Amino acid sequence: MAEHRVVHVHIGKDHYHTEIRAGEHGLIADEPESVGGSDNGPDPYALLLASLGACKAITVRMYADRKQWPLDRLDIILSHQKVHANDCDDCEQVDGMVSVIDCVITPQGDLSDEQKHRLVEIAGMCPVHKTITGPNHIRTKMGE
Numbered sequence: 001m002a003e004h005r006v007v008h009v010h011i012g013k014d015h016y017h018t019e020i021r022a023g024e025h026g027l028i029a030d031e032p033e034s035v036g037g038s039d040n041g042p043d044p045y046a047l048l049l050a051s052l053g054a055c056k057a058i059t060v061r062m063y064a065d066r067k068q069w070p071l072d073r074l075d076i077i078l079s080h081q082k083v084h085a086n087d088c089d090d091c092e093q094v095d096g097m098v099s100v101i102d103c104v105i106t107p108q109g110d111l112s113d114e115q116k117h118r119l120v121e122i123a124g125m126c127p128v129h130k131t132i133t134g135p136n137h138i139r140t141k142m143g144e
Contacts, residue, residue, distance in 0.1 A: 014038065049078040049101065055128035056103065063122045064107075071119065072109035078102065101132075 008021040016037045020027040029047055031037030042050065053076045064071035082097045107119045123129075 017041075045080050049080055052101065052126075052128050052132065053078045053103070055126040056105070056123040059126035060105075060107070060119050060123050064119060069111060069115055069119075070109040071107055071111065074108070074119070075106040076123070077104045 005022075009018060010021075011018045016029075016031040017040050018029040020029060027047075028041030029044055030040040031043050032039050037043075056076055057074050060074050061071065079102045081100055083100050085096055085098045103123070105120045105123050107116045111119070
């Protein structure tokens with residue numbers, strides 16, 4: 001049976017301070033002051049990038065550990081932007097806007113070039129990457 005995760009999100013009247021509970025962990029999301037927020041936490045897109053980056057890092061760490069490769073450190077820099085589809089060299093969509101997430105992955109340690117390339121490849125196989133790029137269905141309904 002597939003894992004079922006539940007996250008609780010609450011927003012009140014404070015623009016746009018949002019409280020998040022993920023199990024025993026608390027997070028804050030917000031928007032920058034430039035759009036009316038208080039900048040008390042990362043915005044939703046930054047949280048999405050953080051989730052993707054964390055999953056890639058954990059997946060690579062697990063793989064390197066299992067292979068007993070000398071991965072000392074892994075740095076990942078992620079960015080997101082919306083671009084016109086016709087400005088995107090490797091996008092399948094041809095019209096409108098598309099989201100582009102760039103990930104720069106730098107493995108460090110006494111690794112061969114082949115091992116480094118394999119670790120970057122493995123990062124693309126993390127579950128969150130697969131979720132974002134795979135078929136999805138988000139069901140939104142009224143609560144009680």
